[in-house]
Amino acid sequence: MGTDYVHGYTPAETRRLADQAGTLADLLHGGTTYAPGSRVLEAGCGVGAQTVQLVTRSPGIDLVSVDVSEESLAEAKSRVAAAAPYATVDWRHADLLDLRGEKFDHVFVCFVLEHLADPTDALARLREYLNPGGTITVIEGDHGSAIYHPRSPSAQAVVDCLVDLQAEAGGDSLIGRRLHPLLQQAGYGDVRVEPRTVYADPARPELVDGFTRKTFIAMVESVRERALAAGLRTEAEWAAGIRDLERAAEAGGTFHYTFFKGVGRR
Template sequence: MGTDYVHGYTPAESRRLTDQAQTLADLLHAGIRYPAGSRVLEAGCGVGAQTLQLVTRSPGIDLVSVDISEESLAQAKARIAAVGAQVDWHHGDLLDLPFPDESFDHVFVCFVLEHLPKPEEALVELRRLIRPAGTITVIEGDHESAFYHPRSTAAQAAIDCLVDLQAASGGDALIGRRLQPLLKDAGYGDVRAWPCTVYADETLPHLVDGFTRRTFVAMVESVRERALAAGMRTPAEWQAGIRDLEKTAAPGGTFHYTFFTSVGRKC
């Protein structure tokens, strides 16, 4: 299950993922605590930004983290080694994981399904690995939930480039809204989903900087070369869109975005 990671494997993207995880830790990990001794699979750990939250917030778990990118795994290993935590690392494809049936008490998946051409197949494969009554937790965003002030046609066009490029690579930047039916159709029971909303204005400078500027605007900027190469925007049009998007992080600007979390159980 090769995947074309639309944001690219760059130092800038690693920084963005780290900023995102740190800024949104309390929002995205609210209520996610695994009992000590639980065997937990993190499917698609990337550079370890969310791995750090898992080992910090659920001490004593037996964590296994998997990713398809060896470069990302190397960064994840270094990140976790720096805090002295123990993680069992594996390089592998989510559709072909080398674990026996019912190997894990819980599975955690964050910002992964959006990049997969067939997220349903990945969810079915992960269900195979969960013990009876065990759980899966999935977190994804939805780029059409972004609305902001000042309004800007140019800024929206830049965001739309990201959405369209991700679709062209087989992903879905709007997948957050359909997590509940995805998990249900993959055979999970007791499926629940809920929104996790971020709102930032000048009274919340940590969110303006950590989310609006360093997470969302940086995410859109990451596809600049692809958007220009595809002829979606001219360089001047792209720059105008980014300039207008940056105004939402300036005094008087506001920004809103919604993530979605869904939890299902192995029946």
């Protein structure tokens, strides 16, 4: 169940993921806690940005965090050791399919399905790891929900580059709107999906910096080299698009984005 991580495994991407997790911690993790002793699988832990939230909000859980990248796991171990030295995590360098035979009370998946060619199959396989009555929590974004002012064709063109490149890599950066049918198709019951919206304007400087600049614009910038190599934009067109997008983080600018959080039960 390997993935082509379109954003790349770079120090800049590691910083972006950390900025995103810190800025959106309450928004994304609000309402999600697990009882001490619960066995929880974090599928696709990446650099541990979300792992920190899991172990600090649900102390005492038996957490297994899995990722296919050794480099990301090393970063995750370091991040969690610094932020939550009391936490015990069972780190696994493995594909999700390597967990056959194991059982969990809960599964947590954040920003993973968007990179998979067959998210329904992945969700169905994760369901097999759940104990009867166990839950899955899935969080995904939807780049089609990005609404910003001032808007320009140049800015939208670089956002569309990210959407198109992720599709070429076999993923779907518009997957947030599909969470409900995906969970149902994978066999989960009691499916509930709700939007978690970010809105940033000059009255919310922490979100302008933490989300508009350091999360969304940085995410678009992460595919610059791919976009240029694919001939989707010229260097001048890319620079102009990013410059226009940055105006949403300046005086008079606004930015809106919606994440979707879904919960299902086996």
